[in-house]
Amino acid sequence: MVTNPSPSVPVYERIKAMAATFRLRPGERVNEVELARQLGVSRTPVREALNRIAAEGFLVATPNRGYSARPLDAKQILDLYEYRATVELGLVRLVCARATDEQLRELADFTEQNRDTPDTDEQALHALERDEAFHERLARLAGNDEFLRSVRSINERIRFARWLDLKSRRFATRNDHPAIVQALQARDLAQVEALMRAHIDHHLDHVIELIRAGYAEIYMGNALADFAETRLAATAAANTEPV
Known part of the structure; x- marks a missing residue:
């Protein structure tokens, strides 16, 4: 049976984008009343969304104190990259065994279309999207929905660190995707x-530098947050256009 989506879904997406991109600054307490006012909704959908987002690790819930923005710290980023390595190493084993030659050719075509090195912040943002898309495509080829869910969750939680990495080292960014696909095609x-x-x-060598850069980005102009908000607005507009 198809049911109508919860009225908190768009609110959830907007607040989650704010949390994931650190529009809500590290350690900052979330003011439900002010957030509801900014979003033009009542406190109920805001509270529902905050509870869901905290359960996903994007906010910190403290009993009797409410919610606060997650910290930006090296331990959390290292933990996420370690988790990502474990998930994706298992994932590529399944892809190597299960993906068809045609599926791998399509993946190779995708990587060939996305080899350009970003040299502006906007290009780095698009490079981040392509990198996430590559890893999600790999997960689909594994034929295991749980891997796809895990990869999407990891992508969301390390998005800010990956954005800083691509932005800060964009002139020396290496693209390993074609080589990975070639090895998959060889079943090696x-x-x-x-x-x-x-x-x-490769991305773990500069975690401390990323943390420093992250605080500068958060407090001096957050391009990733701006980009996420623009994308959400565009998606909402497209969904309301008459057919």
Whole structure:
């Protein structure tokens, strides 16, 4: 049976984008009344959304004190990258065994269309989207819905760190995706695993620098948050256009 979506869904998406991109600054207490006023809704859908977002790890819930924005710290980022490595190494084993040659050719075509090195903030934002899309495509080829859910969750939670990484090192950004796909096409599992681990570990060398850059970005102009809000507005407008 098809049911109408909860009225808190659009509110949830907007608040989650604010939390994921640190529009809500680290440690900042969430004022439900002010947030409801900004979003033009009552407190009920805001409270529902905050509870859901906290359960997903984007906010911190404290008994009798409400919600606050998650911290931006090295331990959390390291934990997420470690989790990502474990998930994606298992994922590529399934892809190597299950993906058809045609599916891998389509993945190779996708990577070839996205080899440009970003040299502006806007291009870095689009490069981030393409990187996330690549990893989600891999997850689909594994034929396991739980992997896809995990990859999407990880992408959301490390999006800010990945954005900072791409932005700060955009002139030296390396694109490992074509090599990973070539190894998959050769069904060379050992090479696939080595390339995937190197691809993920490559971003861990600069975590402390990323944290420093993150605070500068948050307090001096948050381009990722602006980008996320623009995308949400565009999606909402497209969904309300008459057919």
